[in-house]
Every structure is written in C-alpha cells, then in structure tokens.
Amino acid sequence: MPARGALDAVSSGNSSFAASGVWNTMSAAQVEPLVLDAESAIAHGTGTLSIDASQITIMDVAGAWLLHRLVAAGEAAGRPVQVAGLTGPHEVLLEEVAENARPPIAPLPEPPYPIRLLNDTGKAVIDASEDIVGITAMFGQTAIGIFKLILNPSRLRPIAILHHIEYTGVRAIPIITLISMVIGAIIAQQGAFQLRRFGAEMFSVNLVAILTLREVGVLITSIMVAGRSGSAFTAEIGSMKMREEIDAMRVLALDPIEVLVVPRVIALMIALPVLTLLADFAGLFGAGLVSWGYIGMGPDAYISYLRNIVGENTFWVGLIKAPFMAMVIALIACREGMSVGGSAESLGRQTTTAVVKSIFVVIVLDGLFAMFFSAIAY
C-alpha cells in the first residue's frame, strides 16, 4: 500500500480545506484528482480561502506544486488565500515553487488539413531539389578533391583507402560470392526447366551467362554493397557530425571532403569492380553446377560452350558499370551522413534513407546503361 495524501473540504461554502498525509511524487497521481475537484470548487466559492496543511507529513516539489495549484486557483478567483500549518521546510518549498510557477504556454494551433497537405508537398519538392543540388555539389567537390590528389599525390591517404577497401571489399567477398552463386544456380535451373519443353535446354547456359555478366552480377553486388557499406558510411560520418568532429576538422583546416569522402569514394570504386568480377565468376560457377546436374553438361563442355557464346563485350558491359555504381553509392551515403542532425533518431533516419536512395539510384542507373548499350549496339 503506497503512502497516500488526502484533501478534505472542512466546511461548506468552499472556503476551508484540510490537506493531510503524503504529498509527494509517488502519491501525485492519487492526489491530482482531489486537487482538480477542489480547484473547481474553489473557483465557485467566495470569501477567504483557508487551507490547513498541518497534517501533511511528507512533501516534495510535486506535492508543493499541487498545493500551489490550490492557492493559484483561489487567487485566480479573486479570493484572499491563507495557508496554515506548514512546517518550515515545506513553507520554503511552497515559496520556491510559487516563485518558479509560470503561466502555461498555449500550444500553437495546427493548420487545417488541406494547408498541411500543401505544406508537406511543398517541403517534399524542396527537399528533393535540395537533394539533387547537394549530391551534385558533393560530386563536384569530390571531383576537385580527386583532381587535387592527382596534382599532388602526396596528399593521398593510402592507409584510409586500404582500410575502407578491407571493410567494404575484402570482408564482403564471402557473402557476395555466396549470393551470386546461388542466384546463378537459380537462374540456370529455372532456365533449363522452362526451355526443356522446347528441347532447348542448352540455351539456359546462354541465358544465365549473358544475364549474369551483363546485369545480375553487378546489380546484386551493388545492392549488397549499398546495404552493407553505404549504411556504414552514413553511420560513421553521421556520428562524427553529431559529435562536432566534422566542425573540428573544418577549423583545423582539414577538408572533410578530402579526409572522409574522397578515400571512401576511391576505395569503393576499387572494391566494387573487383567484387563484381568475383560475383560474375561465382554466378557462372553456380550455373555450371546446375547445368552439370540438370542437363548433364560436364565442366569441360560448359567452359568451351561459354567461350563460344560469351563475347568479350558481354563481360565488359557488366564491369564498366561497377565504378559508376560505386561512385553513386559512396556519394549518396556520405552526403546523407553529412546531413545528420543532432539526434540519434536523425542518424537512424539518414542511414535508412541512404540505403533506400542508393539502391534506387543503382537500379535506375542500370536501366540507363542498358538503354545506352543497346543504342550503341555494344
């Protein structure tokens, strides 16, 4: 049984109340309704309001505040107020609370729904345009940064670049090769299964080889890297932003673009093509296993068949895209990291945004490349 406080009307006419028991934070939930009732009674009464507080045993700031509310209600009704029987410390407390009481701030009224809708739409459009400008600006700054490096290679940060290559590239090898192998196998299996009806099972190898090398290898790799490393870039840069480390760099005359963004962009532009290459091999390997099992094409036959059908260009079409994918992933991730605000929540939000945006842009970019390569018939 928690300690309780009480508030009783002593006489009729709403002029005299007796407060007793425990008036503290723990009993506030129980005392508050009593105070609410008394407040409306006080507002309707007239004459001197007297509150006998001599039976209050324990009081803290929350209790004093509730008592103060009674006093304030009396004063608001234009009645003289007397509080009697408070012990010394409780009296000090009541004074302290009264001194710090402030009129409640009225919350701003919410605009009506149509206005809010327009407001949000406008904001979204402006955000999108700012995004495009921001990414373009960062692209420009990064390009300048890389250009400066070419003029002055001693500013290159090989250790940072190698570090990022290790984390974004080397450590991603197992998962990316595994996934590519499985996807290669699935495409080969589905292809063989469908084409068998036409007696054209062999063509399942054409299907899987061209698809993997031109599209799937690089797409799967880019999407995996966007999820794995894009989110890491945003979180790293974002938490530095939150702790004012980026500001510290600026005042120490270190360019954050040069220190943080350029090494990441370069590292990813090296790591992603290599990962794509491995993904291609893994995909073809998975497809080879399935072809062996499903259509009885042994390894030797599979490899010489591949040699016949896959032109050098098929291989390059996939690989050429990889550095571009790497660049947009790294730029989007770094830019989202730079726009993290002061809160943990915004770090989470920006990380999610970075991954979603970079996957979206990777797929759109792949579509544009497809149109481009078919236009030049490569």
Add this chain to the structure above:
Amino acid sequence: MDMSANDYAISCRDVTVSFGDHKVLDGLDIDVPRGALLGFVGASGAGKSVLMRTILGLVPRQGGTIDVLGVNLDESNEAERSRVEKEMGVLFQHGALFSSLNVRQNVQAPMREHLDLSQQLMDELADLKLAMVGLNPDAGDKFPSELSGGMIKRAALARALALDPKIVFLDEPTSGLDPIGAAEFDELIAKLSETLGLTVFMVTHDLDSLISTCTHIAALGGGKILVLGDPKTVMAFDDPWINRYFHGARARAVLGGVAAREQD
C-alpha cells in the same frame, strides 16, 4: 562509529574497480551521511566519475559491497532495487540528454516511465523543474543539439530532479556555467538539500561551491578516499595534494573572497 548503516545514504566497502591492468579504485571505503551535501574532489583522471558510475551500477566492479539508502543492491530483490533506483537522480558529466526528445520530454521521460500522471500535470511539473534550474520557458521546446553547454547542464539537472529523488549524483554540474549561473546552481542545490533532505554527491572542481555550499568534502587519491569531513577539516588535512588544492594561488584568491564576503 556509532551510526548504523541506515544513517548513510551511500556506504561503500572495499570497492575495487580496474580496467585491464589499470586499477582505478583500490579497496575504496566511503560513507555519505543522509542529507549531506558532499563535494567530491580529486585530480583529473583520479576516478571520480568511475566511482559515481560504480555506485550507480554502470561499471562492473571486481570486489566490494555498496549500500544505497540502506539497501545492498547486489542482494536485494527486483522490487527493492527498482524502488531505490527511483530515489536516485543523476547528472552525467556530459549531460546525456536523450537527443531525439526535446528538453521538456527529457524531463518527463522518467515521470512517464514510473508515474501515472496526467499529461497536464507532467507538463506543469516539467516546466516547474525547468524554471527551478533557471531555464527560460522557451527552452522546453528545444532539442539537446540546440542547447548551449550550460543549458545542457541545467536541463540534465532538471531531468535528474524529475522524480524528486532522495540522492542526486552530480558530475561537475557547474563546469561550463557562467559564475552567476554557477552560484545560482549552488544555491538551488543547497536549498533543495535543506528543504527536501536531499543527499547530494557532487563531483566538482569549483572551489567556490566546495567552500560555500558543501557540508562535507571528500578527496579521492590513489584509488582510495584520502579524507572525508567538513570543509574545515579537509582543508586542514595534511596531504601534499590537498595542500596544493586548497592552498594554491587560485584557492587563496577564492578563500580570501569567501572570507571577505562572510565578514560583510
């Protein structure tokens, strides 16, 4: 000593804490009487923050027992521990405000968690506590990243006081405040300690608050409490570090000022 364990708000026995080979607290004993306003001093890196975090159960210790409000937190049951935890308020050295909540919500967070109050009363209490620590009314709507260093300290104190605790731990509450603000801060803490019977465990380097507000001073050195007592006793204590701390040039200036004020 003839005081029973229950007369102490905090009582530590033989507390040892190390990080790797680095022994920060080495068989430390301390008893903080109830209602004391304890100023805690020690060189930078001596382990003041670590001791505070150890008492709060945030740092694992290699040995020793800690009683808070007469309850041994290792042996007590869940309900008792949760009761004692509600009786402790903490101001961390760097504020540790919740960055995704605004200041008012930060103060309300413990109330929301532990009490069953109406939103109106929580708003009123939060605004009251913010006013008591000296923040302007509009600060309640700001987010921690929009506050100045001193405002962060004040908001964090308001949050530490949200549940009207019996013990508050303050890690350098007045560092980063202007001298007027710091003096007000000290006054507020002294007033609360007097009127509410609050026990205050205050790590501070502020000689002014040590001498003018603290009822007790403890000094930490070599992983142990060098001395704990009222300010006069501690200042007279014969230890080279304490001598330099209280009788260096800066200390003499402050002490002279306090003596002059007392004569007025």
